[in-house]
Amino acid sequence: MKRTKIIEALRGDAGRADILVKGWVRTRRDAKDVSFLEVNDGSCRANIQVVADVGMDGYALLKDMGVGSAVAVRGELVASPGKGQRWELRAASVELIGAADQESYPLQKKRHSDEFLRTIAHLRPRTNKYGALFRIRSEMSFAIHEFFHARGFAYVHSPILTGSDCEGAGEMFRVTSLGAQEAAGLTAAERTARDFFGKDAYLTVSGQLAAEVFACSLGDVYTFGPTFRAEHSDTSRHAAEFWMLEPEMAFADLVDDMDLGEALLKSLTDAVLTRCAEDVELFASFVDKELPGRLGNIRDRPFVRLPYGEAVKILSGCGREFAYPVGFGLDLQSEHERYLTEVHFRGPVVVFDYPKEIKAFYMRQNDDGRTVAAMDVLVPGIGEIIGGSAREERLDVLEARVAELGLTMDDYWWYLDLRRFGSVPHAGFGLGFERLLMLLTGITNIRDVIPFPRTYRHLEF
Ligand code: 4AD
Ligand code: MG
Structure with a gap:
């Protein structure tokens, strides 16, 4: 089954009997016989709320679906009784695609400074x-x-x-035609003296x-x-x-x-x-x-x-x-x-x-x-x-x-x-x-x- 992007799931006017959503867990909240996941797939700012009941296929996997993990959820898109969202996804089955270690995942659920986030530009x-x-x-x-x-x-x-x-x-970066291996054998001065196949070349x-x-x-x-x-x-x-x-x-x-x-x-x-x-x-x-x-x-x-x-x-x-x-x-x-x-x-x-x-x-x-x-x-x-x-x-x-x-x-x-x-x-x-x-x-x-x-x-x- 092809995945539905969250932006598409949430902007419709009607529920959908069976859709597959894939994304990363933003938060998880566990109650007695039910868990709530907020999942985001980057297609829009909104998360989709996933409601997972204890009887559902793969319920035992939920314990590994911490913040940052990648998951797939299949289920029914229904009107949400909760506040803040129009639709929610009643999970029929969940699958863990990629776990995220909770101890070391840097993006915990709090406000991070821009300076800190620059050090993890990959996340x-x-x-x-x-x-x-x-x-x-x-x-x-x-x-x-x-x-x-x-x-x-x-x-x-x-x-x-x-x-x-x-x-x-005069603010141009100079470009060299030396390959990495070739450069390794040269002194710094020899390296900077080498140019672009015999010509001066720069980044524009x-x-x-x-x-x-x-x-x-x-x-x-x-x-x-x-x-x-x-x-x-x-x-x-x-x-x-x-x-x-x-x-x-x-x-x-x-x-x-x-x-x-x-x-x-x-x-x-x-x-x-x-x-x-x-x-x-x-x-x-x-x-x-x-x-x-x-x-x-x-x-x-x-x-x-x-x-x-x-x-x-x-x-x-x-x-x-x-x-x-x-x-x-x-x-x-x-x-x-x-x-x-x-x-x-x-x-x-x-x-x-x-x-x-x-x-x-x-x-x-x-x-x-x-x-x-x-x-x-x-x-x-x-x-x-x-x-x-x-x-x-x-x-x-x-x-x-x-x-x-x-x-x-x-x-x-x-x-x-x-x-x-x-x-x-x-x-x-x-x-x-x-x-x-x-x-x-x-x-x-x-x-x-x-x-x-x-x-x-x-x-x-
Ligand atoms: O005013 P600049 O240097 O103009 C030119 O390079 C002309 N050749 C452009 C042209 O007429 N086709 O640069 C144009 C704009 C600046 O107004 C600024 O917005 C941006 O480029 N800019 C920089 N942005 C980020 N970092 C820098 N170091 C920038 N230098 C210029
Ligand atoms: Mg200028």
Whole structure:
């Protein structure tokens, strides 16, 4: 008999004479001639309550069905007389699939701290909170594909191994072609000297350059995949490996870019509220009471759009003592971004036209000679969630900027070719997928929204 997922068993309108449910025991309560099991199979937040009478097939096995064990239960789905659930499963037979030692099973029935759960990342998806989080993560991935598919964007697979530093920030992890055995016989210095089959290779920091290639041929495209930063920042918002969504549009300017970013965030917020209502409710109850209000605000209110120069004026005139200085030409720090979104505007803010000195080489220069057509979307609780720009499509301007920055463009001949042959205005951005999940759940540490966090000096599992 095929198993019925708990989400399907519980959402029906009628009882079912004979179903088979499989999952992990969350709790067991024994009365005199009857036991109650709460079983969860990860398909939804709710457990199914199993009622097992003494006369049932396999009743003796129940003593080994402790918290964490995997079980199969066959029986009748009936209306529950108990409080808190509509349906319960009257067991006709139970089977123990995999026992869990009660002494050493780490997930006992109590609230565990996020710090502790990080040390058991292989078991934390079995908790209510992380089950909900990773279901939302999955739903949002699909919602992203649906959003772009509906708008006629092509999905491009950009490479993970690359020779080019898109952001020019020197934060790339180097890759070696040494095999593990070969490496074992070498000294550390010999090992680091070996590269990728005779070339320098790195893990990509961004799929943007590849996305630009495809935008300049397919029109509207996006890439969505893992990216890597060898950033030495041990913060709650930075990971060494994170997922980035990067749309890129041909025949588009900065306003089109801001419009797309805003429409995307609104659409994903709506998707989480409508499709993940039960899981979002968990975060609203146990993690962040203000979550529903904040999400409603993002979905329903237009984002503020603010030139960088105006942002600097607001920050310098607000009377706040910031740890980092504010002034035209200085990058906005997280504290500044949070002041704008949490105190001054109380909602998302799109800051645009940044000074060129603090932005990447590929951004389109504005006529004022000092700023570029860049935009960052800032949101409450997080700060920067999206970074993007119009790209410099004028070959002479791009070449001059590259020379000015002392970059070597030899490796980027193909990137310059896009400007030599049928160059078009184009624009795009990168959305940090983990930061999106933090926004949508109220979780404040990036380590808690990615299945296996890789952060500064931290690699386990
Ligand atoms: O602002 P960033 O560095 O922009 C780019 O990489 C561009 N090439 C994107 C593009 O235009 N196609 O990164 C984009 C976003 C940030 O706004 C942030 O949300 C996220 O990626 N991000 C990180 N998320 C987690 N950990 C890190 N270390 C991150 N660095 C950037
Ligand atoms: Mg940025």
